[in-house]
Every structure is written in structure tokens, then in C-alpha cells.
Amino acid sequence: MKVMDRRTLVARLREVVGAPHVLTRPEDLVVYEQDAFLVAHASPDIVVLPGAAAEVGTVIALARAAGVPVIARGAGTGLNGGSIPVAGGLMLVLTRMNRILEIDARSRLAVVEPGVVNIDLSAASARDGLFYAPDPGSQGVSTIGGNVGNNAGGPHCLAYGVTGNHVLGMEVVLSSGEIMTVGSPAVDAPGYDLAGLLVGSEGTLGVITRITVRLLRQAEAVRTLLAVFETIDDASQTVSEVIAAGIVPTAMEMIDAVVMRAVEAAIHAGYPADAGAVLLIEVEGHVQALPGLMERIAAVAKRHRPRVLRQANSARERELLWKGRKEGAGALGRLAPSYYLHDGVVPRTKLPEVMAKVAAIARTHGLVIGNLFHAGDGNLHPTILFDPRQPGMLARVVQAGEEILRACVAAGGSITGEHGVGIEKREYMRWLFTEADLQAMRRVKDAFDPTGLLNPGKLLPDVMSSGAQADVKSPAFSVRPRAGLWS
Amino acid sequence: MSVASDQLIDRLTSELGTDSVITDRATLEAHAVDGLVPRAVCSPGDAAQVAAAIRVCGEAGAAIAPRGGGTAVALGNVPHRVDVVLRTDRLAALVEHDDANLTATMEAGMTLAHLQTHLAQRGQLLPLDPPRPDRATIGGIVAASTNGARRMFYGGVRDLVIGMKMVLPGGEQVKAGGKVVKNVAGYDMCKLFVGSLGTLGIITEVTCKMTPLPERALTIIARDGGSTAEGSGAFRLIDALFASTLQPSAIAVLSPRAGELVRAGGPGVATAVAVEGFTEAVDRHVRDITGMAAAAGLSAEVLEGPAHERLWAAVADFPRSREGEALVRLTVPPGAVATAVDALSRVDDSPVYVAHAGAGTIWIGVEAARAATVFAALTSVAGAQHGHAVLASAPPEVKRGLDVWGSPPPALSIMREIKQRFDPQQLLNPGRFVAFL
Ligand SMILES: Cc1cc2nc3c(=O)[nH]c(=O)nc-3n(C[C@H](O)[C@H](O)[C@H](O)COP(=O)(O)OP(=O)(O)OC[C@H]3O[C@@H](n4cnc5c(N)ncnc54)[C@H](O)[C@@H]3O)c2cc1C
Numbered sequence: 001m002k003v004m005d006r007r008t009l010v011a012r013l014r015e016v017v018g019a020p021h022v023l024t025r026p027e028d029l030v031v032y033e034q035d036a037f038l039v040a041h042a043s044p045d046i047v048v049l050p051g052a053a054a055e056v057g058t059v060i061a062l063a064r065a066a067g068v069p070v071i072a073r074g075a076g077t078g079l080n081g082g083s084i085p086v087a088g089g090l091m092l093v094l095t096r097m098n099r100i101l102e103i104d105a106r107s108r109l110a111v112v113e114p115g116v117v118n119i120d121l122s123a124a125s126a127r128d129g130l131f132y133a134p135d136p137g138s139q140g141v142s143t144i145g146g147n148v149g150n151n152a153g154g155p156h157c158l159a160y161g162v163t164g165n166h167v168l169g170m171e172v173v174l175s176s177g178e179i180m181t182v183g184s185p186a187v188d189a190p191g192y193d194l195a196g197l198l199v200g201s202e203g204t205l206g207v208i209t210r211i212t213v214r215l216l217r218q219a220e221a222v223r224t225l226l227a228v229f230e231t232i233d234d235a236s237q238t239v240s241e242v243i244a245a246g247i248v249p250t251a252m253e254m255i256d257a258v259v260m261r262a263v264e265a266a267i268h269a270g271y272p273a274d275a276g277a278v279l280l281i282e283v284e285g286h287v288q289a290l291p292g293l294m295e296r297i298a299a300v301a302k303r304h305r306p307r308v309l310r311q312a313n314s315a316r317e318r319e320l321l322w323k324g325r326k327e328g329a330g331a332l333g334r335l336a337p338s339y340y341l342h343d344g345v346v347p348r349t350k351l352p353e354v355m356a357k358v359a360a361i362a363r364t365h366g367l368v369i370g371n372l373f374h375a376g377d378g379n380l381h382p383t384i385l386f387d388p389r390q391p392g393m394l395a396r397v398v399q400a401g402e403e404i405l406r407a408c409v410a411a412g413g414s415i416t417g418e419h420g421v422g423i424e425k426r427e428y429m430r431w432l433f434t435e436a437d438l439q440a441m442r443r444v445k446d447a448f449d450p451t452g453l454l455n456p457g458k459l460l461p462d463v464m465s466s467g468a469q470a471d472v473k474s475p476a477f478s479v480r481p482r483a484g485l486w487s
Numbered sequence: 488m489s490v491a492s493d494q495l496i497d498r499l500t501s502e503l504g505t506d507s508v509i510t511d512r513a514t515l516e517a518h519a520v521d522g523l524v525p526r527a528v529c530s531p532g533d534a535a536q537v538a539a540a541i542r543v544c545g546e547a548g549a550a551i552a553p554r555g556g557g558t559a560v561a562l563g564n565v566p567h568r569v570d571v572v573l574r575t576d577r578l579a580a581l582v583e584h585d586d587a588n589l590t591a592t593m594e595a596g597m598t599l600a601h602l603q604t605h606l607a608q609r610g611q612l613l614p615l616d617p618p619r620p621d622r623a624t625i626g627g628i629v630a631a632s633t634n635g636a637r638r639m640f641y642g643g644v645r646d647l648v649i650g651m652k653m654v655l656p657g658g659e660q661v662k663a664g665g666k667v668v669k670n671v672a673g674y675d676m677c678k679l680f681v682g683s684l685g686t687l688g689i690i691t692e693v694t695c696k697m698t699p700l701p702e703r704a705l706t707i708i709a710r711d712g713g714s715t716a717e718g719s720g721a722f723r724l725i726d727a728l729f730a731s732t733l734q735p736s737a738i739a740v741l742s743p744r745a746g747e748l749v750r751a752g753g754p755g756v757a758t759a760v761a762v763e764g765f766t767e768a769v770d771r772h773v774r775d776i777t778g779m780a781a782a783a784g785l786s787a788e789v790l791e792g793p794a795h796e797r798l799w800a801a802v803a804d805f806p807r808s809r810e811g812e813a814l815v816r817l818t819v820p821p822g823a824v825a826t827a828v829d830a831l832s833r834v835d836d837s838p839v840y841v842a843h844a845g846a847g848t849i850w851i852g853v854e855a856a857r858a859a860t861v862f863a864a865l866t867s868v869a870g871a872q873h874g875h876a877v878l879a880s881a882p883p884e885v886k887r888g889l890d891v892w893g894s895p896p897p898a899l900s901i902m903r904e905i906k907q908r909f910d911p912q913q914l915l916n917p918g919r920f921v922a923f924l
């Protein structure tokens with residue numbers, strides 16, 4: 001690749017976005033070498049914080065002329081390494097573009113810049129009795145642009161759907177530097193559903209500079225039920241039977257014993273430390289309807305001998321119940337120097353079986369695995385606790401993770417439900433998709449970004465040379481050392 | 488270049504068998520697309536035969552028009568060419584209904600009615616409402632992205648499809664998504680194929696999310712008896728609904744003439760609100776909505792059982808193509824439906840429309856002779872509201888003079904690139920899609 005002289009490029013970038021918004025010193029760049037995929041890192045060569053779509057367009061055109069890859073980044077909370085610049089390059093950090101441009105309460109939609117923090121949109125729409133439904137655990141920091149990049153989910157996506165169900169349209173800057181509108185505030189924009197394709201494209205098709213999202217009406221009432229079970233199997237059976245009974249609660253979250261103990265030690269949420277699993281079930285709707293619904297759910301739970309079945313009776317009690325779920329990851333973090341948070345999906349009926357397999361995998365590898373996850377969707381998050389300083393440990397952790405994901409695939413599920421592929425799961429894509437399936441996806445990539453300028457090395461595995469074994473490589477943790485395209 | 492017909496037909500016959508390739512005049516004419524009569528109609532029996540048929544057509548340079556139940560065959564521009572109509576009628580099996588998991592996988596040619604009958608026995612449904620569910624197939628509904636009034640509550644086709652299998656123009660058999668309700672492994676290829684109108688590949692199998700059958704379902708129908716200006720009472724009611732926490736599953740506003748067509752009874756504009764769910768929730772909706780209707784100056788009546796079902800079947804059936812008539816689909820943000828309906832009555836003094844007010848979709852019936860003029864006027868109405876007007880059905884002679892999808896979409900260049908990469912030979916429905924793709 002032809003690389004433009006670095007000094008010239010930096011000077012041009014400073015003209016476009018202003019000198020303070022172009023970072024080049026190693027001590028400034030180091031902040032951007034990692035996301036929440038804690039086991040890999042690589043430094044960008046240049047970081048640019050644009051203030052408007054037109055600037056993004058010019059920056060991309062410059063990067064293209066210079067032959068430098070472009071990596072979009074929101075808050076960097078992604079768990080798949082999607083914003084790690086594995087091939088170096090220019091990172092576009094969109095956090096300065098954080099204006100809510102419009103809230104149309106009557107049409108229940110909002111237009112936002114990509115750097116808007118998820119929770120800020122719900123806070124702003126609450127004035128009109130509305131909210132933005134996708135609620136990833138990271139919603140206090142992650143950006144809507146990053147949520148769109150990864151098609152983020154969250155606890156309440158069980159009833160309300162994931163990010164892709166709430167994005168109507170967007171403005172996107174292509175690898176040519178051209179600014180384009182896809183989708184629209186009205187449904188069924190003629191043509192291919194490019195907005196649908198861009199959701200979950202992990203910054204590989206275009207850089208999103210404006211998003212039109214759907215807002216929902218806040219429910220009149222909410223009820224939260226805490227059910228504590230002796231075994232994780234009882235909890236899993238309950239989830240599966242609630243769904244089979246034709247009830248789709250707004251959220252159905254599970255916390256296992258490992259996480260419960262960690263949470264208790266940290267914040268005293270009131271979970272019994274010796275039980276097998278906790279289910280947090282929430283329903284929303286009208287005051288007249290909720291008691292009946294709660295009774296039906298409780299009846300299902302009772303078949304599995306819960307030790308505790310408790311309803312939150314006030315907003316404060318509800319918050320406390322949720323606090324345990326929300327702080328779960330942080331609390332786990334205190335149990336070990338590092339953790340590897342996985343993300344797999346299975347048909348909900350397969351939860352009991354696959355949870356048993358996860359436990360067996362932990363035993364085989366002598367690892368501690370905690371589980372707190374979106375059980376209602378069948379979306380597992382086994383979290384492997386480990387000490388990276390122990391020799392050979394990372395390899396064991398990766399091995400266990402792969403076995404878990406293989407178990408999900410074998411059960412008819414998928415390698416990722418909401419965290420995405422990034423660098424982490426590129427190679428695992430072959431477990432789900434044939435070379436022909438992947439080739440169809442590559443056609444999409446080529447249509448948008450024929451030269452491969454945008455976020456190289458993510459989402460799709462490399463083309464398999466003919467005759468090569470369908471052997472899966474482990475994730476590329478050892479990425480390019482800090483050196484830079486120009487050194 | 489295209490080979491002789493008999494050679495093409497011989498090759499198809501040797502791949503699919505004599506019974507699956509039909510060439511008699513009457514059948515060919517019955518499968519004409521916008522007046523273009525194909526040279527053969529074939530019905531492959533499985534995905535491998537679909538692939539074989541596509542390869543044969545590819546080698547012969549023969550254009551393919553995929554076809555399910557034929558209920559949406561009027562949608563799209565007049566194709567450049569139609570050589571072979573490829574039917575999915577022999578791909579009609581239910582592959583798997585994982586009822587405990589609320590998902591089901593169907594072959595593309597299964598009719599929606601057939602599926603619903605099966606699902607109902609297990610207390611579930613697929614909440615899609617196309618015209619003619621007895622003929623409309625799953626594959627056709629997905630390819631044409633046929634949405635109905637319940638979209639506001641259950642989501643549209645794009646939200647309900649979680650996986651599919653398709654055969655691409657090169658004959659490759661590929662899949663997208665899977666059978667789990669959350670899945671972000673790679674690009675969401677299902678989204679690309681939903682609404683692609685058979686221009687990228689032939690869908691052979693679809694997996695969707697199902698919904699539990701509601702415990703109770705009914706309709707509150709509110710009428711202005713012709714007393715208010717076009718729909719103003721209706722939209723006062725709808726504004727009140729939107730300002731509340733109520734969650735109806737569908738809202739349809741019927742113009743007086745559309746009301747007659749769907750036999751909604753009574754003069755004036757009618758607003759039908761469907762409510763589905765557990766009994767306590769439904770009762771609460773009836774109470775509140777009846778009150779809102781009275782406050783908006785409307786008289787309300789509750790329809791239950793067969794009357795409720797008949798009404799919504801007729802509403803779903805309204806946008807079907809009718810001989811000698813044209814149909815325009817106007818989509819706007821939900822808050823702009825009232826303004827659009829108002830503008831509509833300035834285009835036509837006594838418009839025939841059904842507005843899915845929750846989703847923002849307005850279906851307008853027009854006499855064929857006035858279709859081009861009305862479509863042009865509605866295109867500006869749509870433009871003013873950030874929406875879209877599509878001439879969803881019209882006689883070919885009307886369609887030839889215009890692009891039924893309206894002006895080219897802003898992202899046309901990318902759409903072209905995609906079409907070019909999937910179908911470089913222009914085999915599938917050439918010319919039918921936006922900007923004659
Ligand atoms: C504690 C914790 C809890 C979490 N809980 C959840 C959860 O419940 N559900 C869930 O789904 N995820 C969860 N996540 C993962 C993560 O927060 C989400 O993936 C989130 O959407 C990432 O947003 P971000 O702003 O941090 O994006 P980043 O990490 O900066 O970027 C994510 C991806 O999107 C791309 N991207 C970013 N901005 C743009 C743009 N403007 N245009 C194009 N591409 C762009 C990037 O290149 C990258 O590939 C959690 C993470 C943490 C650390």
C-alpha cells in the first residue's frame with residue numbers, strides 16, 4: 001500500500017478538524033489501543049475526533065489517498081476487539097459528535113449523532129414519556145453509534161428487540177468519502193434495506209454519522225420478580241417453560257452462584273449466597289394486567305421448587321434487585337485479575353443442557369466460570385475468571401471458550417448473540433457458515449468498501465485458499481506490536 | 488446470449504423432470520408478468536433443483552421471474568425480460584415448528600394460511616397480514632416485504648425473520664441467520680433479502696419468530712358518521728392513543744369508500760383499533776379507547792369473534808391488486824399520517840384509502856386512468872413528509888411510463904454495486920426493482 005508522508009497527512013487533518021482534535025503522541029494514542037476485549041491491543045497511528053459528517057468525509061478521503069486504514073470507535077466498550085486497529089491506521093473517534101438532533105414525540109422517533117451515550121437518549125426522551133429500548137449493560141457509557149456498529153442487545157430486548165429493530169435510517173460516510181443517506185424516518189424506503197445491513201457491520205462498511213431511531217412509550221407499570229433456585233437447572237427449566245407457556249416477559253435474566261456470591265460480597269443485594277441461581281423476571285404493561293401475569297409466571301417457577309419468590313414492591317426495591325444484575329460484571333472482576341466474557345446463543349429450550357455443558361467445561365479445565373445473562377433470549381454470557389500471569393493460562397481460557405461456543409453451535413445456536421465478531425470470532429464464523437455463505441457476505445463488503453479501507457481484519461475470516469483445511473485458528477491476540485505504519 | 492427455447496426447455500426438463508416444466512399456452516399466459524409471457528414455467532421440488540434450474544437459465548442467459556402465490560406479482564417495474572417463471576409451489580413443507588421456543592422454519596412456498604392453521608393448533612401465530620393469505624407464500628411475503636396493520640405492535644417482516652436459505656444467481660446454495668432469536672454473527676444478510684423482490688436470489692426456506700395466540704382479541708371501531716372534516720375526528724382519537732400508554736396491536740383508518748369496500752358499515756370515516764392480549768389488558772383498552780372516541784366526537788362499537796376477524800381480513804386484503812385499478816402505497820412517519828391524509832383529500836375528492844396509522848402506511852386505491860397523475864401528486868405529498876410513494880400495482884401500460892418506486896433512492900450507487908455482485912448476468916427479475924435494477 002502506498003503510504004502518504006505522515007507529516008503531510010497530519011497537517012491536512014489538523015486543517016480539517018482543528019489541531020486539538022488530531023492526536024499523534026504515543027501517550028495520547030495509548031488510550032485507544034484497547035477496547036473491552038481485554039486480551040488484545042494495538043495502537044492506532046493517528047486518532048482524529050471529528051465534529052461533523054463533512055469532516056468525517058474529508059478525513060476518510062485523506063486516509064484513502066494516504067493508503068491508511070480507517071477504524072471507527074465510539075466509547076470503546078466493545079467486547080470483540082472490533083475497534084482495535086490490528087493493522088494500524090487512523091482511528092475516527094466519534095464521541096464529540098454527541099448531539100441529540102431531534103426528538104419527534106408524536107412519531108416516536110429521534111435523530112442523533114453517533115457519539116450520543118445510550119442512556120442520555122432515554123433520559124432526554126423521558127420528558128415525553130418515551131424511551132430508547134436497547135439497553136446494553138454498558139448503556140451508561142456506550143454510544144448509539146457503537147450500539148449500531150455491534151447491533152447491541154440488553155436485558156429488555158427480550159420483549160422489545162435489539163438495536164436493529166429500532167434503527168430506521170442513518171447517514172453514513174462511505175470509504176470513498178461520500179456521505180449517503182440510507183433508510184428513512186418512514187418505513188419501507190424503496191430499495192435494499194441498507195440500514196438493516198449496516199446495523200451490526202462493526203465499522204467495516206461505512207462510518208455512521210447520524211442515526212434515526214424509534215422510541216417506545218414508557219409502560220404504565222412494571223413488576224419485578226426475584227426467584228431463587230437451588231440449582232441452575234431449575235432456573236433454566238423455568239425460563240424455558242415461561243416462554244413455552246406463551247408468556248414473553250420484558251426481561252428474564254439469570255445470575256448463577258459464582259456471580260451471586262461475588263455480588264453479595266460487593267453490594268449486598270440480598271441474594272442468598274448458597275443458592276444455585278437467581279432469575280430476575282420483569283413484566284411491563286397496565287396495572288390491571290400485571291398481577292395476573294405475575295401469577296402465571298410464579299406458577300411456572302413454583303414447579304421448580306424456588307427457595308425464594310419475591311416481588312419488588314417499590315421502585316427502590318426494584319432498583320436493588322437490578323443493581324445486583326447490573327453490577328455483576330464489575331463484582332466478578334474483583335474475584336480475579338482478569339476475565340474473559342463470552343457471548344453465545346442457544347434455542348431457549350436448550351438452556352438446561354448447555355448450562356450443564358458449560359459447568360462440565362469449567363471442571364475439565366479447572367477454571368471458574370460465572371454466568372450472568374439474558375436467559376429469556378437463550379443468550380449466554382459465561383465469564384471465565386483467570387490470572388493472565390499464570391503460564392499457559394490464556395491458552396486454557398481460549399480453549400474453554402471455544403468449547404463453550406462449539407456447544408452453543410451444536411445445540412442449534414450461534415457464536416454471538418449481541419457482542420459481535422470483531423477480531424475475536426472471525427475464525428469461528430466458519431463453524432456456522434460455509435465458504436459460499438461467507439462469500440455472499442464478502443460481496444456486501446466489496447460493494448461498500450472495494451479497497452478494504454474500513455476496519456480491516458474484522459468480522460469476516462480471510463478467504464480460504466482452495467484445498468486448505470477448514471481448521472479454525474484461535475483469535476489473533478498477538479496483533480501488530482506498537483510500531484506504526486510509518487516506522 | 489439467449490439460446491433457442493426448445494434447447495432451454497430440454498435442459499430444464501432433464502434437470503427437473505417433465506412434470507415440473509410446463510410450456511402449454513394457457514399456463515404460460517396465466518404466469519405472464521406485466522403482460523410478458525414466459526417461455527416456460529417450472530416448479531423445482533427442492534433447493535438443489537432450484538439451483539439446477541438457475542444454472543440452466545444462467546447458461547442460456549434466460550431471465551427468471553421467481554413466483555410464490557402470485558399475489559404480489561403486480562409489484563415492481565415492468566421487467567426487461569421474462570423467460571422462465573420459477574414457482575415455489577412444490578417447496579411447501581413445514582420444516583420445523585419449535586413451539587416451545589417460539590420459532591418455526593418453513594419452505595418458501597408454504598402459504599401463510601396453511602402455516603397459521605398449523606400454528607393455531609399449538610396456540611401460536613405469525614403476526615403478518617398480507618392480502619390473500621390463502622395464496623400468499625412465506626417466501627413471497629418475505630421477498631416483497633408485505634406488511635400489514637399489526638406491524639406497529641409485532642414488528643414487520645424484517646423484524647420477524649431470523650434466518651433463511653436462498654439460492655444465488657450463480658446456483659450457490661447459501662444461508663443467512665439461524666434459528667435463534669438473537670444472532671449477530673456476520674452481516675445481517677436476512678435484512679438484505681427481505682424486500683429484495685427476487686432480484687438477488689431465490690429464497691427457499693425461512694425461519695421466523697412466532698407469537699403466542701392472544702388470550703383475547705377484539706376491535707373497537709369508532710365512526711364519525713360523516714360529520715367531521717376528512718378524518719379529523721379519527722386523528723383526534725389517534726393522537727389521544729399515542730399520548731397514552733395503551734398498546735393496540737393495529738390501527739386502521741378507513742375512508743368512507745374504503746369502509747364500504749371492507750364492509751365496515753356506517754357512513755363517514757371509520758377508525759378500527761385492534762386490541763390483543765390477556766383479558767385484563769384488553770378490558771382496560773376497551774374502557775380507555777371508548778372514552779377517547781367519545782371525547783373525539785366519535786361513536787364507538789366493539790366487534791368480537793367473527794366480526795372482528797372479518798374486518799381485519801378485509802383490511803389486510805385491501806391492498807390487493809384489482810383489475811383495471813391501481814394502488815399507491817404511501818409511507819410516512821406515524822405522526823405525519825393525518826397531514827398526509829389531509830393532503831390526499833386535496834388530490835382526490837373522495838379518496839379510497841386505508842391508513843395503517845400506527846405504522847405510517849397508507850394504501851390508496853386509484854382508477855387506472857388517473858393513476859399516473861395521482862401517483863405524481865402523492866410523490867410530492869410523501870416528499871414533504873420525509874416519506875415515500877410507491878405505485879404498488881397498476882396495469883403495465885401505466886407502469887411503462889414511470890418508475891413505480893419513485894425517484895431513485897439516495898443510496899442507489901451501493902444498491903447497484905450489490906445487485907451487480909450478486910447477479911452480474913441480470914438473471915433475476917431484471918428491471919423490476921428501484922431505478923430499474
Ligand atoms: C460492562 C459491559 C457491559 C456490556 N453489556 C452489553 C450488553 O448487555 N449487551 C450488548 O450488546 N453489549 C454489551 N456490552 C458490549 C458493548 O458495550 C456494546 O457492544 C456497545 O454497543 C459498544 O458501544 P461503544 O460505543 O463502546 O462502541 P465501540 O466499542 O467503540 O465500537 C464497537 C464497534 O462499532 C464500530 N463503530 C463504533 N462507532 C461507529 C460508527 N459511528 N460508525 C460505524 N461503526 C462504528 C467500531 O468500529 C466497533 O467495531 C457490554 C460491555 C461492557 C464493558
